[in-house]
Amino acid sequence: MEISVNLSTRFPHILSSPLPSSFSAVSSLPALRPPHNSATAAKTIITIVVKEQTPATALISRRNHKSNSYLSRKSAVLQVQQSSDLASSLQRFGGILKVQDLNAILRHFGEQNRWPDLSQLFNWMQQHGKTSVSSYSSYIKFLGKSLKPLKALEIYNNITDESTKTNVFICNSVLSCLVRNGKLDSGIKLFDKMKQNGLTPDAVTYNTLLTGFIKVKRGYSKSLELVQELKHNGLQMDSVMYGILLAVCASNSLHEEAESYFNCMKDEGHSPNPFHYSSLLNAYSSVGNYEKADELVQEMKSSGLVPNKVILTTLLKVYVRGGLFDKSRELLAELDTLGYAEDEMPYCLLMDGLAKAGRLDEAKAVFSELQEKSVKSDGYAHGIMISAFCRSKLFEEAKQLAKDFEAKFNKYDLVLLNTMLSAYCRAGEMESVMHVMKKMNKLAICPDYYTFHILIKYFCKEKLYLLAYRTMVDMHSKGHQPEEELCSSFIFHLGKIRAHSEALSVYNMLRYSKRTMCKALHEKILHILIAGGLLKDAYVVVKDNSGSISRAAVKKFGSAFVRLGNINLVNDVMKVLHGSGYKIDEGLFHMAISRYIVEPEKKELVLQLLDWMSGQGYVVDSTTRNMILKNSHLFGRQVIADLLSKQHVMSKSLRSS
């Protein structure tokens, strides 16, 4: 099959059409503003009337003046907030506005998601020296909300005053901005730097960072380090912190640890709220411990809290994970009665659990029920069923449902796109595969590890090995490490189509990744490299992995290299062969000498080789010996005579012993 489309941003080697401009056009539209109401604004303008003053009215006048100035500032704040031309209204009112007024406007813009105005105002404030700590902390917070963590870092890094830079409010908002934008690692690094520069972190700082560990692999152990640190700094755990830690435990499936935090928290006098309860329930769901879950819900009720929608939905999750499908159905009915099953989530939980337990028909029945009841859906239910069909190898049904999704919904995210991609790939629908990839491009959704994995597997299945190769290069350049099984079969196929250097590059991706690598792969790539004449690379493979390569393969490599490899490396190769326990045979030695005879300028290498061989106890056979003698004028007669006589003595002593 031939792929005519190729090249674009997300998949530079696969899609052809240039990135459609519609995305950037839409994303650059200014945020919608509230309607401008000039009539209201006009009413709020206060005219200051200057009256003649008598001593008796002076005090009142001052008060009036004060309140007048307050009122005029308040009016100016409104004017600026409602103005459609921020620059000119700042020019007009900026002079009477105090820093706190400007901060109020800044927060107003932030709360209204008026990002361009927000930045314009902050710039103006900086240019006019009208900023305070609050301006920075608010502005940085809103930069985080508008997904501009780099801009926030830039603002922070440009702060020159040291005490401002280690101000806990500003530091907390920068860290929060990084964490909420998925940059936990850089947040932690910056945190360390801030401490070195004199920041005294408080509970908010720690909670901000801890939040980042909820959705991170091995987040629990990392969060423990922070907890230790904050305790060491004399800070106490608060109810928010317990809430975050419970969520960390739940997402790491640590129900015992969650339980222990929950009890600690109560012991310390904090009353658990529904968030705490639901996190602990969620932790129980990972092991399907419905007894403990039931007990906990009872406890919650007796403490006077009424289980809400989330609590009951999470309880349903526990039942599903515990395999209690009848009980799950009863609870779902209860949720329905309470009006808590208006959206698809509880159905999704049950469907997914049924499908994963191999009860696909029952899952399908729930899916039908959900559609008949016109439950509000964002497409999750489709995603779950598409995956379920793929899992059961019902690719045709998966494909149909993916098409159905596309017809009904216009909302995509990465997981759903991957699910559809997988369905189309497994069903062998090339056009639909390309269509999904274009869609991903258009929506500027970055492919992840799974996307690449699905595509590479599919391209291999279609024997589009070079396309698969380019996809893997993309994958690798995005920092994803392909898994061994995929690489291994891929290397095999690349070898078969004589794409030797591509095979080597895949081998190296695996070799220099953190993934484990099966020993047999070294020999596999060695054969490919020899076949492709990439002997120098083959040499590196043998040198680094001689213990994992069979004698036969080493021999094959040796004779290929000595015959055709770089002459300057022949002696090194001999040494590596010998070092790996391979006995250099007469044929190989003869071949090496023959090559040197053709290139007499390499005579130093011949002498070195002969000398080394004597040292290792190798005997020169008679054929080779005669060939050397015949050509000894090329190398220097005397030296050769000396070396050969040394050899002769050695061979005699070997024979006699």
Added chain:
DNA sequence: TTAGGGTTAG
């Protein structure tokens, strides 16, 4: 005078 929070689905 400004910073932090946690719960459910693919």
